[in-house]
Every structure is written in structure tokens, then in C-alpha cells.
Amino acid sequence: MEKFTLSNGVEIPAVGYGTYLTSEQDDGTVAAALAAGYRHFDTASFYGTEQALGDALKAAGVPREELFLTSKLWKDEMGYENALAAFERSLQKLGTDYLDLYLIHWPRTDDLTAEWRQLDRDTWRALEELYRAGRVRAIGVSNFLPHHLRNLMETAEIAPMVNQIEFHPGYPQTWNVEFCKAHGILPEAWSPLGRTRVLQDERLAGIAAKYGKTVAQLCVRFALQCGVVPLPKSSSPARMKANLDVFDFVISDEDMDRILTLPQFGWSGLHPDYPKADID
Template sequence: MASTNASPLPAPAVPLTSSVSIPQLGFGLYKVPEDEAETIVGQALAAGYRHLDSAALYGNEAGVGRALRTAFDGGLAREDLFVTSKVWNDDQGYDSTLRAFEATRNDLGLDYLDLYLIHWPCAARGLYTETYRALEKLHDDGLVRAIGVSNFQPAHLRHLLESADVVPAVNQVELHPWLQQRELREVHAELGIATEAWSPLARGRLLDDPELTAIAAAHGVSVAQVVLRWHLQEGTIVFPKASTPERMAQNADVFGFTLEKETMRHIAGLDRGFRSGSHPDDVA
């Protein structure tokens, strides 16, 4: 159970809209088993995380909801927590998105979500503009504080904005030192879209990178801490996942050191276009 006395992490707040900000460092819930979600989320809250990244696909939102009820009963204020979820591909479309949102909201036990995203564009289905229109209604109705997308390429974003009334607050994409997405991030900067990173450690593959290992040794920290610190200094919103309190604490301990400009330039040279997950064009 999360301690209501736990201090929140000193994560910078990234503004998404004029009235909504998100903690830059959060906690990811991908592949957290439903029967372990209540315990793991409680541990994350006790470690100071106040930003939770979830999705209907993960199949664990009921367990997350149980953890949230326990935390709220213990004194955690709803307004001190930032919760994201995503509409899954099979639920795209205007009415089905609204139904999917209600299912997620009920599982989480929340009156509103802080951020709701389209999980993948699935461009061949031709539904993401209609799906986004449903998100705009949820936003207009006050059920979601901010809306956005995930895994959208520049062409998807520009097409969406031909009909959208609300610019997506974020685009959540795979991003790490081996896949730095510079072109996409330039489009984000142009359009006023914040960048969120999933798979910030390339599903653990970065942990054995010899150059990152050398940087970690020079700073007396782990490779994971180096990579998460790189994300923070790049201005990326990032949410690693962890299954133990020890790893949660280590991932959160990234505010006491800084990567030098030379080190940041060195990491910039590690980009190899490597994806640990699917390419958006391959997800139907």
C-alpha cells in the first residue's frame, strides 16, 4: 500500500496545455500482470511516482484502480496524480472509442483521466481522425484534461490536424539513444506537441551497450540512470517500468547528477534507427 506521507519525486512539470502539466518522469504499466498491479502501483506511489502510464491493452486497469482507491483512502489527493490511458486499435471509431473510454474510466475508478491517447494510428483502417473526434468530445465534456496520440508519424500528424480542433498535447513514441526520432521531434516542436518516450531502455537492450556502460561508470550510476537522465535533459517525458521497489527507487534517482554537453553529444552519435517494438506502419 502506498504511503500517503511519501514525498513526490522532484520531477519537472512539463506543460501540455495552458492549464495541464505532466510530471516528466513517470511509471509505466506495460506488461504488469493484473493480479500484481495493485501491489506494484502501490509501491510506485510509495516511491514518489505521481505519473502513471496505462492502456486498455495492458489488461491491468482494474488492478491499477484498486491501488488508486487504496491510495485515495489513505489521503493521496486525486489532483496530485497524473493518469494516462489509451484507446486500443480494435476500439477505434467514434462511438466505440467513447464506450472504450467508459470501460477504462470504470476500471480505474476515476471521474476523469488526465490524458487519453490513440494507441496506434492504424492508418489502413482510416479511423484515427474519427477516433480523435471522440477524444475531442471527451475533452470538451471535461472527462479528459488533455488528449493526444501515440506512435503517429509526421504524415499522420499533419493529416489529423487538417480536421482536428485540438492539437494533440503529446505523441508517445518509441524513443531511446538507439532510436532518437530527430525528424519526428522537429515536427513535434513545430506543432507544439510534447514528446513522450515508451521503451526508453529499448526493452533492456541498452543496458549492455559498452559506450553507455562507460558513461555510467564515469558518473557512478547505472546505465538505466544514464539513459533516463539523457531523456530528461532532452526534454522527453519518460516512464520506465519496474517490478521491484529497489529498481523503482533506482530509476527515480536521476535528479542528483547531470550529463555534460560532451556526453550528450556522444550519446547523440549512438542513434542507429533500432526499434525494439513495432514500426507504426506495420500495425494494422
């Protein structure tokens, strides 16, 4: 599989497997993903899938050095001491002694009236400590917007290496992606396939048909050509394989322009600075 290179030289597989909303028990999904060719797995304490992922990877017997494992600390695990403790819990559940990537899941807690700037900085200081100690190969954030990143980088000794954001046709967060790239931060895409409305969109279906691909494959390829690491999720072995079958075609500049300028649609309604909005 192709790879991206982080600012510190660590290589990350170009397509990862997202475990959000997968089973909290080992139900064979991870084994199927491994069989399809995935070696990059994304989880989080909030997902409740760390234990099942760790158990499945252990049962599969894939050498640890062949895997790229990401986890994230949740909103109630922020702060210096809390973050260090959350990291240890994630390691224990995953059955590993290090992570390849560790992220702050959201820049703000559920209490949007609370001061977030210092909390982010204190949490980041813990991640920097883990990185220096060799407990994690790379550190970053998730769902941060440029103003959250600016705040963090004002005092950070180590700049974030990744920002995992919602990204898909209809919601490409162009300015956020451009900001990240300008500062050496690799964007990752959660929900790279969008939702039902994206996958059933006739405009995207027409473009995908030109390449003999599905809309889902078009979405994955779109992320890659935007320099974004997609993290698609599927429980179907056939679709798992299909989501990796995206390296044999290139979306034309004209079609990329068309996708990037579609009206906003398929957004989750999740925004770090505001209560959940209406989903279109």
C-alpha cells in the first residue's frame, strides 16, 4: 500500500480502517480487514473498540511492527494528568506497549462555556512527554480548526503531526486542510464516505461511472488526491477490499474541481465550537 510521511519522518499507510461503531466484541471484522489488506487501524477510548481491536490483532498474529495503531483521548480525559492516565488505559486495552499515533479527540469539552485554550495546551504537554519518551511514534489532534491549532502551536514545543477531521465530498473543509498542509500537519478523514446522501448522490455517481468505480471508491480516491488520509469503515469484506482498490485510477483535474465545488451536503452536524447543528 502507498504511504504518507509525517513531519517527523514516520510513514503512515495511505488508507486506514476506522473502527467507530464497530462491535465492542471481536466479531471477525478486524480479521476480515486484515485479510483485505489493512494494516492501519483507527480507534479511540470513546469508541469502546480498543479491547476488541487489540484482542483481534493478537489472535491474528500479525507482527506489531507491521501495524499502524491510532487511538484518541476523549473530552473527559483532557488535562495533563488525565491524558497520561488515558494513554495507559488505551495501551492496556490494545495489548501493546506503544502507539503509532495518539490524538486529542476534540479541542473542547461538552461544556462550551468552559475555557478551552489552557486545557488544550496542558493536554498537549502530556502528549509531548509521551512522544519524547518513545511511548508513541507520532502525536496529533482531531476535529481541531485553524484557531484551535494556532492556540496550541503558540506554546507547543512539538507541532501536531496529524489533524483528523470530517472530510468527504460535500464537506471537504478546504481551508482547514490548506492550513494543516501549510503547517506540516497531515490531514486525516473520518467519515470519508460521508453518509447515505453522499453515497447516493447522482452527481458523484456520474463521475464515478467514468472511471468504472463506485461512489465509495471515488470518495476514497478524492481524499487521497487532496493529500488526506481516508479512514473508511465497512463491515462487508467485499466493500473493505473495494475501498482499497483505489490506486489504479486518477480523478481528472476537471472532476476534482467539480467535487470540490459541490454545495455543502452530507455533513454530520458536528462542530467543535457549537451545539450539534441540523444534519442536511
